[in-house]
Amino acid sequence: MIKISTRKKLQKAGSVLKAFFVIFVLVVLYLPIFYIIIQSINADGTGNTFGGVTLRWYGELFKDAELMDAIVNTLSIAFISTLVSTVLGTLFALGINSLDRKRKQRLIFLNNVPIINADIVTGVFLMLVFLTFGRMIGVNYPLGYTTMLIAHIFFSIPYVILSVLPKLNEMDPNLYDAALDLGSKPREAIMKIIIPSIRPGIITGMLIAFTMSIDDFIISYFTTGGGVANFSIWLYTNRKATRFQALPKAYAYNTIIMVLTLAILIIYNIIKKRKMVKK
């Protein structure tokens, strides 16, 4: 009897210890985020002391033309590249899935290269391709918005493919053929049979693509030029400039994005739960 109770106590102590450990690590990971949120409402622009609560930076942010340009570039590239890479990635995944085993493996290997590759190498790769092709068509300096967008599409597609492929694998290939036999047009069969069964994979891929794009610094840094920046590049160039209070505005922008993503996430989960309840 005594043995069992000590064992239970030990187990309880163990789970408390485990909880402490997980919470401690989470707190460390969140320290910079707490810092960002506090600094975004700190009236002291240098960030060295706490000068009271203000929403000033949230207003200043929209008055800084250079920063607004960078933010518009970041968001527009994130949306366009996510859309394009989701559509293309899904189509490519359909293609890869119907290849024979050997070719399939070869292409999956190539697909893994941008995912595992160091960002800096991917950045240099793309820069070299853009510069070489630019020279071929007589443009000496092709780097800018378009090249940055192509780069984002390039590094997003592999994530979409990787998320969609397992879902295609699980699918019964006869379903599509059956739909065709029963008189559906190929387009109809794709939209009504294939897409619904791989939808979770498409959504996962889309989310990863968006997260990767909105946060990217290194690859963008190598593939843009001519003064076209995204938020990360703007921050990297201005992080030491205290003159026009770059950092407080960056904290404010980041807090807005954080709150928005959190809100979207919560709404998405509520809708999902409601649907489940209905079913």
Place this chain on the structure above:
Amino acid sequence: MKRFKILALPYSIWMVILVVFPLLIMVVLAFLDIQGLDFSTATFTIDNFKATFNQTYFEVFLRSMGYALITTIICIVIGYPIAYIVSRLKPQLSFIILLLFILPMWTNMLLRIQSLNMMLLPEGFMKNVFGISINLSGTTFSVILAMVVVYLPFMIFPIYTVLEKQDPLLIEASQDLGASGFKTFRKVTLPLSLKGVASGIIMVFLPAATSFTIPEIMSKGKLVLIGTIIEQKFKSGSNYGTGSLISLFLIAFIFIAIFISNKLDKEGATLI
């Protein structure tokens, strides 16, 4: 569904143009004395090899490996127990905790690094507001700390993915056969989760070894790692010849990593 085969073709072409082609350009550049990308005035040379294989770059290379190795070990030591604990929780709770580990990734990485650096300043916000003076800004510790904070989730997720998929019956069987909790872990759980650990190592080691923003910001420009050199050759300067040769070295290591990852995980399920 065989008729979709045609859709793989444009992707193959796209990947050859953007992955294989630049690799070839780099091999060519490694043998050229070239200004920018002006091939018309370029001449053949082996000087790039002399410029690359010297003491300084060798030390930079070793240093990068060292920082990445320490970061990876810390990430395994912290990340494995976390993945293990979370994978044994009730599904709903483990979903929430996993989400808590994903959320920081939606905060701009550079800003997180920058903030971490500001928090470690001796005469800054932390001292004036909380009275905590941590004089660690610009130290080796601060660089490693930033690497662990940024890359830890990439260790946790692949390990969690494999642990979560493990059949609980295996553990039950091992216990029924008389193995202790620790023995079960050592003989059943651990070997079956090594795939995830391997993916985690690749996802942490490579970015840590090649990052140039973390050493740049956290060491205040003092620490030079391999990423710093490549950045200098291709972006700040335009010494593409030596830059290519150094990158090719790095790429050789990266391709070994991709091969290993491909062998372990043919579908790439632990990569996302």
